[in-house]
Amino acid sequence: MQWLFVLVVFVLAYILIISGKFNRSTVAFAAGIIILLSKVIPNFDMKEIGFLVDFNTIGILIGMMIVVGTLRTTGFFEFVAVHVVRISKGNVRALLVFFMVTIALFSAFLDNVTTILLFAPVIFLVADSLEVSPRNFLLAGVLAANVGGTATLIGDPPNILVGSASGFGFMDFIRIDGPITLIALLITVVFLDRRVFKSYRLMGDKLQRLASMDPNKAIVSKSSLYKSLTVFFGIIAGFLLHDLIGVEPSLIALGGAAAAMILSGKSFSSLSEDIEWDTIFFFMGLFVLASALQQVGITSSISDLLGSLSGNRIILFLTLYWLSALMSGFIGAVPAVTFMIPVIEGMTAKYGVPMDVWWVISISACFGGSFSIAGAAANMVGVGLIEKHSREKLSYSDFLKFSMPLTIMTLAAGTAYILVRFSF
Structure with missing residues (x-):
């Protein structure tokens, strides 16, 4: 009956996570501890924790969070945001489109949660200047971040997991996921422009103060900026070449983090707020839960069930695609x-x-x-920032109404891409 116990813990954990009444990382971590204490995994010893928790994924996350933290302190992201405002020349629709593209680009090479945290203050500044609610602007940014993060190994946590499990490298993700990401981004920008942005087209005169800002004043220290950017691009180069140099992405990210701290003079304690510890412990709990599901035979039963479709690759792929999409969304x-x-x-x-x-x-x-608030960490972070800034409550259904049409369109584009790319 071990399988029943594991399944009950798994289901209860997700019910609590979806309910939003408890911190999701605390629930996942506690569920993992319950599994370990129950001795469901036979002959387990804490010395073997590395076999349960994927520290390649954890290493990439921590390393990139530290590097982004050092880069944030230089004022680089404010510098980019002010430039985007100036490029728009008072055209609100153009400004918002630039923001979506910029957010998507940054999400591909940072991660979607970090990108939203970095751009949210500027989005709020724009919304306040226009004297409108920031809700639509930030939700649009969240959806763009989720799309942009699809393009690379490090852009979205699911890709880090897939890359670690499959062995695919940074360039593999750009080669395979890159094309559909560009298509989905085009769909996202066109849809948001027609549905959301066009209603703000006559408000350009309210952006004059922002457009007159000097972006160079955002830079705290050019020397620190150059050092941080050198490390950042060095990490990206390492990701691109990791197959050739034989070094795992996690070691590249952690090595870059060490270099960034040495060059910036920062310590772990000073950068601790930049590490999203909730995300780290959320992952650790989930890894233990997933290992338990595997140990008691639940995942092998599902593999056998889906394996019956293996005779028709297209039917199998489409079944997995929409099953995974719905699970991810909710x-x-x-x-x-x-x-x-x-x-x-x-x-x-x-x-x-x-x-x-x-x-x-x-x-x-x-x-x-992108389906619902519970679908991605960026969604939950974005909603929390909106509620904190404007004191307006955003319900589960409010998010769903905004996101569902666009999410269905991008998923449909992904379906067509899979049919074309993998059916021959």
């Missing part, structure tokens, strides 16, 4: 991918399902995560 992209990884591993090993199946999960999870 229980969260990270939990969905964490659950699906052992299922996919079982299918590739036992039924000879091609490795292309990993891209199905990557695309569907990243796009599907």
Whole structure:
């Protein structure tokens, strides 16, 4: 009956996470501890924790958070944001489109949560200057961040998980996920411009004060900026070449973090606020839950069930795509991918399902995560920032009404892409 106990813990954890009444990272971490204390995993010893928790994923997250933290202190992101405002020349629609594209680009090379945290203050500044609610602007930014993060290994947590499990590298993600990300971004920008941005087209005169700001004044120290950018681009180069140099992405990210701290003179304690500890412990709890599901045979049963479709690759891929998308949308992209990884591993090993199946999960999870507040960490962070800044309550259904049409369109584009790319 061990499988029943694990399944009950798993389901209860996700009910509590979706309810929003408890901190999601606390719930996931506590569920993982309950699993370990229950001895469901036979002969487990804490010395073997590395077999349960994917420290390659954890290392990438912590390393990139530290590097972004050092870069943030230089004023670089404010510098970029002010330039975007000036480029628009008072055209609000152009400004918002620039913001969406910029946010998507940054999300690809940072991560969507960090990008939203960095750009939210500027979005609020623009909304306050226009004397309108920031809700639509920041929600649009969240959706653009989720799309942009799909393009690379480090852009969205589901991709970090997929990359670690599959062995695919940074360039593989750009090569496979990059094209559909560009298509989805175009759909996102056009849709948001027609549905949201056009209603602000006559407010350009209110942006004159922002447009007159000097972006160079945002830079705290040019020397620190150059050092931080050198480290950042060095990490990206390392990701691109990691197959050739034989170094795992996590070591590259952590090495870059060490270099960034040495060059900036920062310590772990001074950068602790830049590390999203909730995300780290959320991942750790989920890894233990996923391992328990695998140990008691639940994931292998699902692998066998889906493996019966392996005779028709297209039907299998589309079934996995929409199953993963719906799970990602309503229980969260990270939990969905964490659950699906052992299922996919079982299918590739036992039924000879091609490795292309990993891209199905990557695309569907990243796009599907935009469905609801619970779908992605960036969604929850964005909603929290809106409520804190403007004191307006944003319900689950409010987010769903804003996000669902666009999410369905991007998922449909992803479906067509998979049919074209992997059916021959």
